[in-house]
Amino acid sequence: MSITDVTSSTPAAFGANAKPAPAKGPDAATSGTAAPTIGRNGTVDMVSLSPDAVRAMKAGAISFTVPKADEAAVKDPVAARMETMLARRDYDLKQADYMREAMGMLRQTLNLPEDQPIFLGGAAHGLLDKLAAKNGLSKPEMPDALRAAGVKDPFAEDADAESGVIGVGMPNSGKEMQVVFDRLGLAGWSAKTDDPLRMIALKDGSDHSGPLLGAIKEGTLGRLTDTRPDQGASLWAVTDRDGESNARVLASVRSVGMDDVATDMATNLLKGLKGLFAGD
Structure with missing residues (x-):
């Protein structure tokens, strides 16, 4: 009919x-x-x-049969915008609380002092979420109103990136250190507890500097590693073998004004990351 x-x-x-x-x-x-x-x-x-x-x-x-009206179609636009604004405020507050607690866990795990500002990028966000989940801390869910408005978690895509970065700074000094790591490389290294890591300084005239620097720039670490020589920066390659042709670069360390502590800090940080990967 x-x-x-x-x-x-x-x-x-x-x-x-x-x-x-x-x-x-x-x-x-x-x-x-x-x-x-x-x-x-x-x-x-x-x-x-x-x-x-x-x-x-x-x-x-x-x-x-009287069809039900589509709620989205009849909703007042002003009310819809207000609902989105309130949902965003509530989500931002919950996200801030989550990040504060999760970063506290990360500081404790990586032995990072409270007075040193730190920042994360790439796969480091995924590690933070895993660490929080292991300690019973749940990440806030994105409200439906925000999803409908097209809002996305800014860290969701980075969580599974091939590389990540953890930066550490010294307050009011301009000094900083950045450790960029190969997520899959470190995950494989974490399963081999007997393999030590080596930090090799990349200096002009060194036989190892050219190939290792090329491996950093052309590999997964290149996206996040700052290889510019300005600001008096120093750069290291972290490998699983000392200078061998088949050595794999698992991380890079860049220091501005922190050369005296960069080796110890980077080593401790990478050991902490190893523990996180080993717990996966």
């Missing part, structure tokens, strides 16, 4: 004194035209029924 929507071109009658026109022709009950009804506002409603519908009504076999 097909349904055709027909809109009459005949103007409707308006006004409180409007009277329905008398039916002409055959009886309405047999012709399929129901008697018009007058609404509370004086409007006249005229319903035309097919002969089949009239017979179904007489037999008591007809029913009507």
Whole structure:
């Protein structure tokens, strides 16, 4: 059975004194035209029924289902924007609490002092979430209102990146150290507890500097490693073998003004990362 929507071109009658026109022709009950009804506002409603519908009504076999209105379609735009704003504020507050607790766990795991600012990038966000989950801390869920508005977790795509970075700074000094790591490389190294890591300084004129620097720039570490020589920066390659041709570069360490502590800090940080990967 097909349904055709027909809109009459005949103007409707308006006004409180409007009277329905008398039916002409055959009886309405047999012709399929129901008697018009007058609404509370004086409007006249005229319903035309097919002969089949009239017979179904007489037999008591007809029913009507009123579809539910689409909530999104009828929602007030101002109310929708307000709902999104409130959801964003609530989510941001929960996210801030989560990051504060999770970063505290990360500091403790990596033995990083409270007075040293740290920042994360790439796969380091994934490690942070794993560490939090292991310690019973749940990451806030994105509210449906924000998802509908197209808001995305800014760290979701980075969590499974091939490389990550953890930066450590000295307050009000301009001194900083960045450790960029190969996520898959460190995960494989963590399973080999007897393999030591070696930090090899990349200096001009060194036989190892050229190949190792090339491996950093062209490999997974290149996206996050700052290889610029300015600011008096020093750069190290962290490998699983000392200068061998098949040595794999698992991390890079860049220091600005922290050369005296870079080796110890980077070694301890990488050991902490090894522990995180070993727990996967």
